[in-house]
Amino acid sequence: NAGVTQTPKFRVLKTGQSMTLLCAQDMNHEYMYWYRQDPGMGLRLIHYSVGEGTTAKGEVPDGYNVSRLKKQNFLLGLESAAPSQTSVYFCASSYSTRKEQFFGPGTRLTVL
Amino acid sequence: AQSVTQLGSHVSVSEGALVLLRCNYSSSVPPYLFWYVQYPNQGLQLLLKYTTGATLVKGINGFEAEFKKSETSFHLTKPSAHMSDAAEYFCAVSFTGTASKLTFGTGTRLQVTL
Numbered sequence: 001n002a003g004v005t006q007t008p009k010f011r012v013l014k015t016g017q018s019m020t021l022l023c024a025q026d027m028n029h030e031y032m033y034w035y036r037q038d039p040g041m042g043l044r045l046i047h048y049s050v051g052e053g054t055t056a057k058g059e060v061p062d063g064y065n066v067s068r069l070k071k072q073n074f075l076l077g078l079e080s081a082a083p084s085q086t087s088v089y090f091c092a093s094s095y096s097t098r099k100e101q102f103f104g105p106g107t108r109l110t111v112l
Numbered sequence: 113a114q115s116v117t118q119l120g121s122h123v124s125v126s127e128g129a130l131v132l133l134r135c136n137y138s139s140s141v142p143p144y145l146f147w148y149v150q151y152p153n154q155g156l157q158l159l160l161k162y163t164t165g166a167t168l169v170k171g172i173n174g175f176e177a178e179f180k181k182s183e184t185s186f187h188l189t190k191p192s193a194h195m196s197d198a199a200e201y202f203c204a205v206s207f208t209g210t211a212s213k214l215t216f217g218t219g220t221r222l223q224v225t226l
Contacts, residue, residue: 033213040121042202042216043156058213090155100146101214103155
């Protein structure tokens with residue numbers, strides 16, 4: 001089992017460019033999450049999904065969109081990147097309500 | 113409001129010394145509690161969790177944590193630190209009715225010195 005994988009691992013964007021981060025899990029988990037990690041702020045939830053075809057906003061959703069067309073995949077999109085979106089992005093998944101989350105290795109994004 | 117507080121953004125201990133990392137939460141209903149560890153340039157790995165039952169929870173790598181409802185705390189301890197324990201540690205809480213969302217503390221970076 002690969003667990004939770006994220007693509008790409010690193011990316012540099014210019015302001016205004018767009019990109020999509022891909023998260024895939026092979027554990028048949030219902031719940032998936034996107035977080036951003038910034039120094040001194042812990043992890044903050046961007047968006048999450050409680051099942052295929054459903055998404056919901058988290059703590060810091062502005063500037064991001066997500067889609068969950070397949071149960072195993074959760075995509076995070078930046079339509080027009082801004083320097084404030086420079087961060088490390090983590091995807092996670094969990095089996096059911098209030099169970100532990102399993103994390104991917106992260107994507108380091110720099111927006112110039 | 114429901115929140116998680118980790119006291120001390122940096123903790124330094126000598127190898128072989130006790131490790132104590134503090135976590136307090138704010139909630140009227142006992143939540144589910146987790147400790148995660150993050151090694152440099154890696155994702156988060158679950159150390160241990162408390163859901164129900166025994167309040168002293170043992171995790172991987174010799175770590176344990178005790179849930180104290182009266183103190184709304186879930187402090188992480190290890191009797192004897194090892195150099196390999198140097199990492200960032202995050203306390204996380206799943207509050208009732210939040211669709212399994214986790215609220216993370218701001219993290220504590222543990223340094224282990226010789």
